[in-house]
Each structure stands twice: as structure tokens, then as C-alpha cells.
Amino acid sequence: MSGQSLLAPGTLSPARSVPGAIRRPAYVGKPAPTPYTGSEVQDAETVERMRAAGRIAARAMEEAAKHIAPGTTTDELDRVAHDYMCDHGAYPSTLGYRGFPKSLCTSVNEVICHGIPDSTVLRDGDIVNLDVTAYIGGVHGDNNATYLCGEVDEESRLLVERTREALNRAIKAVRPGRQVNIIGRVIESYAKRFGYGVVRDFTGHGINSSFHSGLIIPHYDSPHHTTVMQPGMTFTIEPMLTLGTHEYDMWEDGWTVVTKDRKRTAQFEHTLVVTEDGADILTLP
Numbered sequence: 562m563s564g565q566s567l568l569a570p571g572t573l574s575p576a577r578s579v580p581g582a583i584r585r586p587a588y589v590g591k592p593a594p595t596p597y598t599g600s601e602v603q604d605a606e607t608v609e610r611m612r613a614a615g616r617i618a619a620r621a622m623e624e625a626a627k628h629i630a631p632g633t634t635t636d637e638l639d640r641v642a643h644d645y646m647c648d649h650g651a652y653p654s655t656l657g658y659r660g661f662p663k664s665l666c667t668s669v670n671e672v673i674c675h676g677i678p679d680s681t682v683l684r685d686g687d688i689v690n691l692d693v694t695a696y697i698g699g700v701h702g703d704n705n706a707t708y709l710c711g712e713v714d715e716e717s718r719l720l721v722e723r724t725r726e727a728l729n730r731a732i733k734a735v736r737p738g739r740q741v742n743i744i745g746r747v748i749e750s751y752a753k754r755f756g757y758g759v760v761r762d763f764t765g766h767g768i769n770s771s772f773h774s775g776l777i778i779p780h781y782d783s784p785h786h787t788t789v790m791q792p793g794m795t796f797t798i799e800p801m802l803t804l805g806t807h808e809y810d811m812w813e814d815g816w817t818v819v820t821k822d823r824k825r826t827a828q829f830e831h832t833l834v835v836t837e838d839g840a841d842i843l844t845l846p
Contacts, residue, residue: 571679615702639678685711799830
């Protein structure tokens with residue numbers, strides 16, 4: 562594995578502004594969102610609005626990823642994604658969600674998820690996950706991907722490739738009538754072939770007008786998650802695989818989650834809708 566030194570918190574820049582004409586999610590300015598009580602199954606019109614939100618999120622992530630290079634700060638990646646979403650009439654869903662201070666998550670190397678963009682400078686050999694969610698038309702579209710920064714060691718590169726493949730395999734397992742735990746079973750069985758850890762405490766989730774609806778999509782083989790998939794259900798799949806343990810520590814910021822053994826981790830995510838014969842990806846650029 563890469564011999565990079567471990568990450569440390571950087572300095573936060575001031576909060577970015579969002580044009581007043583852009584509609585905010587109801588949770589902005591509140592300690593937490595109101596619990597979602599609606600259906601996990603969405604009508605066709607809502608799904609198309611989610612596709613529009615997902616497309617903006619995917620394109621914002623692509624734009625930010627173009628700037629991944631040694632010497633770039635994670636705060637600069639936040640600026641690029643923030644500006645893209647605002648320029649296209651979307652609100653960055655993470656901004657103000659339960660107090661999160663930035664417009665995307667940047668999770669570098671040993672950070673499993675929810676890394677806060679700051680003055681941290683990317684280094685040659687890093688891997689960095691960008692997690693971008695856009696809110697427009699009253700709905701959210703959520704996606705993430707892990708990118709290579711400069712010349713990355715083989716072990717880390719393979720982890721990234723295989724995590725992407727785990728997501729692809731999980732998407733292919735989606736079918737009406739199946740329980741959601743088939744998703745975790747497929748991911749974990751694939752990850753075990755390489756000795757990877759599979760994160761358990763952070764999962765995929767239902768998504769629609771709510772950022773996190775309460776539906777849990779596990780990435781490990783869980784007998785407890787038996788919700789049956791139905792056409793029109795919308796949720797994310799976002800496997801997080803590690804080179805070591807699935808256990809984690811939390812930084813004092815209350816957001817940044819790092820592997821307990823500080824080994825590297827990768828993640829990929831799409832928002833999906835269950836169709837009559839499989840899944841339709843809503844977060845395509």
C-alpha cells in the first residue's frame with residue numbers, strides 16, 4: 562500500500578452562498594430533517610424529476626473530478642461542484658444537512674465517507690472520493706465515485722476498480738420481488754474474493770423528496786434487511802470497501818469517518834429506480 566502519511570483536519574473556508582432564487586430543502590437551517598413518512602415507491606413524474614436532479618449531480622461530480630491533481634485542495638473541488646449545481650438551478654443537498662458545512666463530501670485515502678472539504682492539499686498517489694447530491698424540482702439525486710490522483714499504487718488502484726465492479730454487480734442484482742439484502746450479499750461475496758472489508762455502519766438509503774427516507778440498503782449480507790423491492794422504489798447503492806477492517810473511528814468534527822486501522826477505502830454510488838425487470842440508473846451524466 563502507498564506510504565502516504567495519514568490525513569489531518571485542514572482549515573474550513575467560509576460558507577458558500579446559494580442564489581436566493583434556488584429552492585432549498587426544508588431541512589436547511591434546522592438541526593435535522595423532518596422524518597419522511599411517504600412511500601418508497603415513486604410515480605413516473607417524480608422519477609423523471611429525480612433523473613434531472615441526478616444528471617446535475619453526476620455532471621457536477623464530473624466537473625469537480627477534472628480538477629483532481631496533486632496540489633489541488635479539497636475546498637477547490639467543493640467550489641467547482643457548488644458553482645456547477647447553482648449555475649444549473651440546483652441546491653447542493655449536503656450544504657446545511659444536519660449542519661454539514663460544504664456542498665459535497667471529499668473522502669481521501671483512509672476516509673470512508675463524509676470527509677469535509679477544507680485546505681487539505683491532494684498529493685500524488687492519493688485516492689479521493691467525491692460524493693455529490695443535487696436538489697432540484699423538490700427531489701434529490703445522489704452519486705459518488707473514487708478517483709486516482711497522479712500515480713497511484715497498484716493495491717489502491719485495484720481497490721478502486723473492484724469497488725466500482727461491486728456496485729455494477731449489485732445493480733444487476735436488483736429485481737422486483739427480491740429482498741434488498743440480495744444487494745449486500747452480492748457485494749460482500751465479491752469483496753471477500755480479495756480479502757476486502759465491507760463497511761456495515763454506513764449504507765445505501767431510500768431517496769426521493771427526502772435525502773434519506775429511512776429505507777436501508779445494506780452492503781453486506783444482512784438477514785435483517787428484508788424489504789422487498791417493488792417497481793418505482795428509489796434508493797442508492799453505495800458500497801464502501803476497505804483494504805483492512807470494516808471498523809471505523811470518527812473525527813472530532815462529527816462527520817469524517819476513517820478506517821480504524823487507517824488502511825485505504827473506496828466507494829461508488831448511484832441512485833436507482835426499480836423497474837419491472839431490473840434497475841434504471843438515475844445518476845447518469
